[in-house]
Amino acid sequence: MQITPFERRWLVTIFDAIYPGGATDALPAGAGDVGLERFVDDVFDHAPFQPALGIRLATWVILLCPLFVIGRARTFVGLSREDREQVLHKLGSSRVWALRELPALLKMVGALGYCALPAVQRQIGIPLLAADPSWARGEPTPGADLTRQDAIAHANAAAALAPASDDPRAPEPPAAASAATAPAAEGTA
Amino acid sequence: MSEPGEIIHIGDARAMKRIEDHCDVVIIGTGAAGAPAARVLAAAGLDVVMLEEGPFVPLEVRRHDQWTGFKQAWRDVGFQVAQAKGVLPILQGRSVGGSTTINGAIVHRVPEKIHARWVDEFGWGNAVPMKDLDRIYDRLDVELSVAPAPEPARGQNNRLMGAGGDALGIRHNVIQRNVIGCRATARCLQACPTGRKQSMDVTLIPQAMRDGARLYATCRAERFLRAAGRVTGVEGVFVDPITGERGPEMVVHAKRVLVAASAIQSPLLLLANGIRGRSKQVGRRLQAHPGVSIMATFDEPVDMWFGATQGHETTHWWDEKMKFESVGVPLEVGAARLPGFGRELMHRIADWGHVAQWGVQVRSDFMGRVRRGLFGGTSIRYGFSAQDIAIIKIGLGRLAEMAFGAGATSLYPGVHGLPDVVTSIDEMRALDDVPNDPRLFHGIASHLFGTTIMGPDPATSVVGLDGQVHDVPGLYVLDSSLYPTNMGVNPAHTISAISWHLAERIAGV
Numbered sequence: 005m006q007i008t009p010f011e012r013r014w015l016v017t018i019f020d021a022i023y024p025g026g027a028t029d030a031l032p033a034g035a036g037d038v039g040l041e042r043f044v045d046d047v048f049d050h051a052p053f054q055p056a057l058g059i060r061l062a063t064w065v066i067l068l069c070p071l072f073v074i075g076r077a078r079t080f081v082g083l084s085r086e087d088r089e090q091v092l093h094k095l096g097s098s099r100v101w102a103l104r105e106l107p108a109l110l111k112m113v114g115a116l117g118y119c120a121l122p123a124v125q126r127q128i129g130i131p132l133l134a135a136d137p138s139w140a141r142g143e144p145t146p147g148a149d150l151t152r153q154d155a156i157a158h159a160n161a162a163a164a165l166a167p168a169s170d171d172p173r174a175p176e177p178p179a180a181a182s183a184a185t186a187p188a189a190e191g192t193a
Numbered sequence: 194m195s196e197p198g199e200i201i202h203i204g205d206a207r208a209m210k211r212i213e214d215h216c217d218v219v220i221i222g223t224g225a226a227g228a229p230a231a232r233v234l235a236a237a238g239l240d241v242v243m244l245e246e247g248p249f250v251p252l253e254v255r256r257h258d259q260w261t262g263f264k265q266a267w268r269d270v271g272f273q274v275a276q277a278k279g280v281l282p283i284l285q286g287r288s289v290g291g292s293t294t295i296n297g298a299i300v301h302r303v304p305e306k307i308h309a310r311w312v313d314e315f316g317w318g319n320a321v322p323m324k325d326l327d328r329i330y331d332r333l334d335v336e337l338s339v340a341p342a343p344e345p346a347r348g349q350n351n352r353l354m355g356a357g358g359d360a361l362g363i364r365h366n367v368i369q370r371n372v373i374g375c376r377a378t379a380r381c382l383q384a385c386p387t388g389r390k391q392s393m394d395v396t397l398i399p400q401a402m403r404d405g406a407r408l409y410a411t412c413r414a415e416r417f418l419r420a421a422g423r424v425t426g427v428e429g430v431f432v433d434p435i436t437g438e439r440g441p442e443m444v445v446h447a448k449r450v451l452v453a454a455s456a457i458q459s460p461l462l463l464l465a466n467g468i469r470g471r472s473k474q475v476g477r478r479l480q481a482h483p484g485v486s487i488m489a490t491f492d493e494p495v496d497m498w499f500g501a502t503q504g505h506e507t508t509h510w511w512d513e514k515m516k517f518e519s520v521g522v523p524l525e526v527g528a529a530r531l532p533g534f535g536r537e538l539m540h541r542i543a544d545w546g547h548v549a550q551w552g553v554q555v556r557s558d559f560m561g562r563v564r565r566g567l568f569g570g571t572s573i574r575y576g577f578s579a580q581d582i583a584i585i586k587i588g589l590g591r592l593a594e595m596a597f598g599a600g601a602t603s604l605y606p607g608v609h610g611l612p613d614v615v616t617s618i619d620e621m622r623a624l625d626d627v628p629n630d631p632r633l634f635h636g637i638a639s640h641l642f643g644t645t646i647m648g649p650d651p652a653t654s655v656v657g658l659d660g661q662v663h664d665v666p667g668l669y670v671l672d673s674s675l676y677p678t679n680m681g682v683n684p685a686h687t688i689s690a691i692s693w694h695l696a697e698r699i700a701g702v
Contacts, residue, residue, distance in 0.1 A: 093534055128546060130545075153251055154198050161252070174374045
């Protein structure tokens with residue numbers, strides 16, 4: 005399912021209301037500041053029909069609900085930051101299960117994009133040095149074009165990763181350098 | 194068309210219109226059930242072909258973010274849900290290695306009480322003797338490198354759960370896991386980005402291939418071939434796991450067809466081929482272990498990003514249908530579980546280094562159903578029963594006692610109707626007043642069972658005691674769809690052991 009440019013912008017605005025920048029010194033950049041548009045496209049490129057439809061429905065309902073939720077005759081995009089948060093809080097604490105689930109769904113999806121960025125994770129002390137996800141680099145999903153793979157060679161390489169120590173902070177065995185090539189290996193603490 | 198050990202993908206097959214292969218046994222699915230069967234049958238000298246709907250995910254294409262993991266190795270990109278009263282995410286892998294590539298690597302043997310029920314109440318008799326299972330478990334322990342999570346790699350999320358157990362004076366333990374040299378990235382729930390988890394893709398599958406087995410990945414089995422009243426093979430199609438584009442047809446002629454595609458996909462395949470059985474139980478009796486979690490905040494650093502994803506557990510209250518586990522998750526998964534939106538949420542995210550998460554899974558009595566849904570999708574009916582919710586509430590209360598006993602300063606109970614943040618065990622007692630409505634709890638379900646149950650009587654079961662589908666010679670089911678009940682513990686090791694046992698019988702060893 006494809007999303008329109010308008011819907012993409014609305015969805016990123018909602019993500020930014022859920023995960024705003026500047027709320028704490030630790031996280032100056034929010035979901036609206038990190039190029040999540042490409043993540044949104046990646047989600048709609050890969051999600052099955054029903055969840056994609058659910059994300060789209062949640063976006064539209066949140067966009068159009070402020071009049072009914074906080075009595076403001078504007079779309080969600082036209083609200084102040086405080087009012088956007090109020091809408092999300094009210095929906096999220098609604099007595100109606102289906103309404104509660106709308107912002108919860110977008111909170112879950114938004115986290116998969118925003119909170120996975122190394123730039124965000126480093127700000128809160130997560131020491132992994134992983135590269136940006138493929139969507140952030142405008143690249144296809146790693147492995148999408150795989151052809152013949154030698155399972156035995158891969159298993160032998162995995163076996164060569166067995167360390168001399170139980171300590172995960174001990175240096176990798178030499179075999180790991182060749183077995184686990186750059187992108188995976190660079191994530192090791 | 195392939196060299197020994199080579200896994201063929203759709204990218205290799207696109208130029209062809211149709212691929213045909215012949216073998217003694219074709220196995221559909223390469224997870225905890227399919228891989229051990231391939232391992233045993235290939236070692237016994239049979240010519241084995243494996244079909245896997247998902248792709249192979251080698252170490253060099255694995256990444257550290259969960260979304261990439263979802264796309265590479267999860268069924269429905271992680272969005273698979275069951276519906277009953279509310280919606281319940283259903284966790285399943287879809288790659289070479291199946292769910293063993295994305296599980297917590299937890300190893301358990303079937304509890305004797307459960308095995309005894311299968312034997313006595315469901316007529317398993319001597320079909321799967323415990324002494325045979327113990328022999329196979331011992332073998333699997335070696336081949337999968339099973340050991341307790343080593344202390345340096347345990348991490349504080351796991352240690353604190355142990356401290357909570359000590360505070361309550363209950364029995365608890367470090368989890369036995371199939372991992373070598375864990376790098377403690379707490380990212381088991383995607384294909385292990387450091388390649389240390391001993392999932393089927395790096396253990397039993399390559400061993401089977403050393404013995405001559407062949408594997409076609411990104412190949413979905415769709416239709417059984419039949420001749421003279423027997424199933425004689427399977428037709429499938431290569432499907433791009435990312436785009437869904439259909440590639441060439443695949444036809445495998447075999448003396449036996451073994452279905453090991455999970456308690457969701459196996460019954461769907463049978464139903465798609467018109468196999469309902471005299472019992473009409475195909476796709477019915479779906480059982481699982483639904484669960485919920487609490488998050489707890491501590492003054493001391495927890496650093497959930499370092500440690501075994503799931504390294505500590507207690508089965509102290511197993512007889513009350515509860516099992517408790519630590520559940521380390523990456524920030525991009527856990528952030529959505531933190532309460533609130535906006536600035537309030539961002540403060541909690543900034544404090545992520547002080548958050549722990551533990552879960553309770555329930556030996557549920559809910560019986561659901563699987564069938565083909567609209568637009569070719571999968572329709573899964575499953576949820577929490579009212580009794581499950583009553584157990585969940587007790588379990589959450591005990592998790593809260595453990596957390597405060599371990600020194601937690603506050604909890605995020607994740608229950609609609611309770612405060613977002615709870616700071617004392619007295620506040621948690623308000624749980625008693627929360628209705629037993631599944632929609633008030635945020636749960637997930639994993640460990641799926643029971644949709645083609647095994648038993649001696651075709652009137653009440655789908656599969657016979659040798660794993661062969663009643664009235665359908667040549668067609669076998671090997672996975673946890675066979676089990677008449679759920680287990681109350683993590684099933685991967687048992688799925689492997691029972692499949693191994695049935696494969697030995699098929700091979701005549």
